Amino acid sequence: MNLLKQLKASLVLGWLNGIIPIKRTPFWVISYLMFPLSLLFLLRLYSEELVAFAVLGGFLSIFAYTGIEVLGDVVYFKTVCKIQDMFVASPVSPSAYLFGLALSSLFYSFPGFLLLILISYFYGPLLPKHFPKLLLVLLLVWISFTSLGFTLSTFIREPRHAWPLVGILSILFSVLPPLYYPAALIPPVIRPLSLLIPTGSGAIILQQETGLLHFPKGFVRLAWFSLVLQTFLLWAIARYGSRWREN
Amino acid sequence: MNAVESQNLSKRYKSGVLALQDITLRVKKGRIVSLLGKNGAGKTTLIRILATQLMPTSGKAKVLGYDVVKEPDKIRKKIACIPQEAEPIGFLTVWEHLYGYLLMRGMGSSEARMKTEEVLKVIGLEGKRKALASELSGGMQRKLLLGMALATNAEVLFLDEPTAGLDLQSRGEVWRLLRELREEGRTIFLTTQNMEEAEVLSDEVFLIERGRILAGGKAEDLVRRIGWEVRVEVEGGWKREELERYGKCLPHAGSLLLYTSKEGAKRIVKQATRRGIRTRSRPVNLEDFFLLVGGENEPAQTA
Numbered sequence: 284m285n286l287l288k289q290l291k292a293s294l295v296l297g298w299l300n301g302i303i304p305i306k307r308t309p310f311w312v313i314s315y316l317m318f319p320l321s322l323l324f325l326l327r328l329y330s331e332e333l334v335a336f337a338v339l340g341g342f343l344s345i346f347a348y349t350g351i352e353v354l355g356d357v358v359y360f361k362t363v364c365k366i367q368d369m370f371v372a373s374p375v376s377p378s379a380y381l382f383g384l385a386l387s388s389l390f391y392s393f394p395g396f397l398l399l400i401l402i403s404y405f406y407g408p409l410l411p412k413h414f415p416k417l418l419l420v421l422l423l424v425w426i427s428f429t430s431l432g433f434t435l436s437t438f439i440r441e442p443r444h445a446w447p448l449v450g451i452l453s454i455l456f457s458v459l460p461p462l463y464y465p466a467a468l469i470p471p472v473i474r475p476l477s478l479l480i481p482t483g484s485g486a487i488i489l490q491q492e493t494g495l496l497h498f499p500k501g502f503v504r505l506a507w508f509s510l511v512l513q514t515f516l517l518w519a520i521a522r523y524g525s526r527w528r529e530n
Numbered sequence: 531m532n533a534v535e536s537q538n539l540s541k542r543y544k545s546g547v548l549a550l551q552d553i554t555l556r557v558k559k560g561r562i563v564s565l566l567g568k569n570g571a572g573k574t575t576l577i578r579i580l581a582t583q584l585m586p587t588s589g590k591a592k593v594l595g596y597d598v599v600k601e602p603d604k605i606r607k608k609i610a611c612i613p614q615e616a617e618p619i620g621f622l623t624v625w626e627h628l629y630g631y632l633l634m635r636g637m638g639s640s641e642a643r644m645k646t647e648e649v650l651k652v653i654g655l656e657g658k659r660k661a662l663a664s665e666l667s668g669g670m671q672r673k674l675l676l677g678m679a680l681a682t683n684a685e686v687l688f689l690d691e692p693t694a695g696l697d698l699q700s701r702g703e704v705w706r707l708l709r710e711l712r713e714e715g716r717t718i719f720l721t722t723q724n725m726e727e728a729e730v731l732s733d734e735v736f737l738i739e740r741g742r743i744l745a746g747g748k749a750e751d752l753v754r755r756i757g758w759e760v761r762v763e764v765e766g767g768w769k770r771e772e773l774e775r776y777g778k779c780l781p782h783a784g785s786l787l788l789y790t791s792k793e794g795a796k797r798i799v800k801q802a803t804r805r806g807i808r809t810r811s812r813p814v815n816l817e818d819f820f821l822l823v824g825g826e827n828e829p830a831q832t833a
Binding site for chain 1: 544578581582583584585602607609610611613614615616617619621622626630631633634636675678679682688
């Protein structure tokens with residue numbers, strides 16, 4: 284199939300696995316919002332200044348979490364319904380399949396994205412001029428985590444193994460890096476470690492861009508480089524390293 | 531051109547299990563072909579390699595003239611497959627499954643709608659179009675998956691136990707559908723454990739056992755190869771050695787099966803009636819070929 288037809292396949296899969304279930308079970312959207320909103324609430328109780336950090340962290344963690352959730356979707360289609368082989372033996376390419384599932388996860392993120400924009404309107408730190416870079420960072424984070432989720436899913440044969448993995452990864456990638464707290468709290472010696480995770484790089488970029496913190500220019504450039512590199516590597520591993528056709 | 535062909539095709543899984551050994555077969559276009567064998571015989575492994583879902587270890591296989599290893603994309607445009615034990619997606623309706631799958635395969639929207647309506651009638655789920663797949667019975671779910679494959683314009687359909695779990699009536703409907711597809715010139719490659727299905731439906735049957743093809747050909751030719759006309763099932767009261775004077779005898783499910791001539795069968799039944807022993811007799815069929823050639827071998831390795 285040509286590129287347009289593959290894109291159409293992705294959009295259809297996004298509709299089937301994203302929009303339809305959201306309409307039928309809106310709880311899914313709420314479940315993705317629970318974690319960032321709870322943290323936002325706790326941080327607001329502690330200090331109003333931290334709300335701006337929590338808003339940025341909320342954006343990043345929603346996109347990371349819905350991205351990593353692709354792991355659960357793939358495992359469901361592959362080992363529960365066992366329907367993925369129908370797509371393998373069809374003109375749908377692995378990239379179109381991955382993009383379709385990733386798109387469906389994006390639909391889940393969308394309500395949370397809108398809610399956080401609304402909160403940001405009252406508490407900051409986002410201004411209209413920040414949106415291009417915010418969207419770019421979120422796009423890269425989303426691609427990274429859907430790719431990671433897809434790659435991991437191809438090695439999981441038992442669906443129950445996917446559940447704890449999603450929980451562990453989402454906490455690992457959204458609580459440990461400086462998403463909900465200022466990156467300046469991390470001692471400078473070990474601060475570069477946070478760049479090893481896409482959400483960590485994204486958080487440093489956004490905290491800098493929105494003026495919440497000021498890092499050396501070289502450090503922010505390194506954060507951009509790290510985020511782009513990780514996105515590319517994770518995508519390449521998902522595209523070429525995952526097992527679409529079994530050996 | 532053959533629809534499917536393989537030459538010394540073998541598959542060894544990483545676990546070390548040799549699931550297929552030197553499979554060589556040719557299937558002409560427009561035929562229904564059955565792979566018959568016990569659980570773990572290698573049927574699913576073979577069908578998955580041909581449907582480009584699994585890599586072979588050695589040997590060659592082509593579908594519609596394209597190599598399964600080197601040209602999978604060309605094959606995938608022209609095939610459809612229903613995996614064994616597949617289930618529809620619980621949160622989608624019947625209509626969404628059919629229409630969405632066709633769109634994903636690249637069919638235009640209006641053609642996909644038309645095909646969806648057509649197939650809904652054919653599989654008898656017209657009244658369930660808005661039902662969620664999770665609300666359907668097991669048989670209906672199987673029909674829905676079958677409908678997804680049938681609705682495509684695929685030239686070769688790979689169906690892994692397509693009628694497993696269906697009631698007699700539904701199975702009959704599926705057989706009718708498959709025959710109609712054959713009339714359209716499509717090739718159907720299916721696996722089954724159902725002897726009747728293989729015998730009634732298939733133009734050709736391959737008996738697979740422990741990863742090897744033990745026999746292949748038209749069902750009636752295979753039955754002829756048994757060399758006996760009648761099967762008599764004898765429930766106790768007779769020693770195997772005694773029965774073997776009349777033909778070939780083997781133990782099966784607590785009884786003795788005697789394969790013999792019509793004359794031999796008459797004599798055995800007569801003697802059995804006199805001795806008050808229950809017997810059942812019928813002409814030999816594919817099940818008997820399976821029992822005599824493959825069924826009495828050692829258990830297969832799990833694939």
